[in-house]
Amino acid sequence: MTVNPARAAQAMPQSSGQPGANSHRNPGQPLDPALFEGHAVNRSAAERRAATLVTRRSVKTEWQAAWLVNAIRCIDLTTLSGDDTAERVRRLCAKARQPLAPHIIEGLGIADLGLTTGAVCVYPTMVGAAVAALQGSGIPVASVATGFPAGLMPLPLRLEEIRYAVAEGAEEIDIVITREHVLTGNWQALYDEVAAMREACGAAHLKAILGTGDLQTLRNVYSASMVAMMAGADFIKTSTGKEAVNATLPVSLVMVRALRDYRNATGHRVGFKPAGGMKSAKDALNWQFLMREEMGRDWLQPDLFRLGASSMLGDIERQLDHHVTGRYAASSRHALA
Numbered sequence: 001m002t003v004n005p006a007r008a009a010q011a012m013p014q015s016s017g018q019p020g021a022n023s024h025r026n027p028g029q030p031l032d033p034a035l036f037e038g039h040a041v042n043r044s045a046a047e048r049r050a051a052t053l054v055t056r057r058s059v060k061t062e063w064q065a066a067w068l069v070n071a072i073r074c075i076d077l078t079t080l081s082g083d084d085t086a087e088r089v090r091r092l093c094a095k096a097r098q099p100l101a102p103h104i105i106e107g108l109g110i111a112d113l114g115l116t117t118g119a120v121c122v123y124p125t126m127v128g129a130a131v132a133a134l135q136g137s138g139i140p141v142a143s144v145a146t147g148f149p150a151g152l153m154p155l156p157l158r159l160e161e162i163r164y165a166v167a168e169g170a171e172e173i174d175i176v177i178t179r180e181h182v183l184t185g186n187w188q189a190l191y192d193e194v195a196a197m198r199e200a201c202g203a204a205h206l207k208a209i210l211g212t213g214d215l216q217t218l219r220n221v222y223s224a225s226m227v228a229m230m231a232g233a234d235f236i237k238t239s240t241g242k243e244a245v246n247a248t249l250p251v252s253l254v255m256v257r258a259l260r261d262y263r264n265a266t267g268h269r270v271g272f273k274p275a276g277g278m279k280s281a282k283d284a285l286n287w288q289f290l291m292r293e294e295m296g297r298d299w300l301q302p303d304l305f306r307l308g309a310s311s312m313l314g315d316i317e318r319q320l321d322h323h324v325t326g327r328y329a330a331s332s333r334h335a336l337a
């Protein structure tokens with residue numbers, strides 16, 4: 001069964017071809033607490049809205065395949081483990097270049113798409129291996145930095161880590177914020193930290209990981225999102241994957257509303273990256289529905305939307321395999337993803 005291209009085009013956002021970071025960068029602006037102070041967030045309303053998004057928005061089967069293909073374009077294929085090796089990173093990069101088995105690509109009729117993941121995301125010492133393995137593919141390497149995942153290192157060392165990753169060839173830097181600045185309401189300190197990190201990134205794009213599972217309230221999530229964007233974050237990202245609670249739909253909704261408010265206030269478009277704990281094709285669909293409903297199709301492109309995941313691609317590949325063959329393969333067949 002092929003993905004009907006005409007229907008897929010209706011269902012999917014317009015493809016901009018190759019992956020790459022947000023071409024229009026967020027220049028930031030001076031810290032303006034008026035843009036977030038006094039902003040109330042109703043948790044039960046956020047939870048209700050998130051629940052509605054996933055229950056109401058089912059899509060037809062052939063469109064579902066198109067949405068899953070779009071999810072692959074937006075995945076930051078990630079390995080962030082203490083036992084990472086250059087060899088593991090090379091295997092991951094091979095998967096990023098060819099995320100689906102050839103029979104699935106053929107069955108879907110998408111050979112012309114040149115499908116790859118949005119990026120590969122690794123620790124700084126693995127950037128060199130990833131850059132070498134991805135040469136010529138157009139797939140950017142994202143590096144976590146600034147004392148990932150806790151961020152509790154002196155700021156000069158954190159900035160040096162960014163410069164190291166950029167020198168190794170990272171085009172995107174996933175920084176972590178100091179959660180204490182949020183928990184104590186020290187917005188100036190948070191702004192200064194992210195602004196310094198943005199400067200250290202140079203031409204590399206900055207994704208600000210808020211560690212939302214540590215931030216206690218949705219109001220803190222909203223305020224931290226706004227401050228990170230004012231300081232020049234090109235993306236805001238939920239989680240490291242190492243907090244007790246990682247990406248959730250209610251938290252994502254609050255962050256996406258902040259993106260919308262920031263765009264309305266400044267005219268600048270900032271990307272969104274949910275990350276951590278997302279493992280299924282259903283997750284890939286749900287987060288795309290959230291973006292479509294709240295931001296429109298423009299935000300379903302890799303330059304404005306990424307799914308940070310180490311183990312979601314396997315289930316997407318399995319579902320697409322089933323779409324093509326009518327059978328479920330053993331999950332071990334898609335183990336690497």
Ligand SMILES: O=C[C@H](O)COP(=O)(O)O
Pocket residue numbers: 078080121239240241242246275276277278308309310311
């Ligand atoms: O940035 C991406 C996350 O670290 C991935 O988390 P995960 O391993 O739970 O998918």
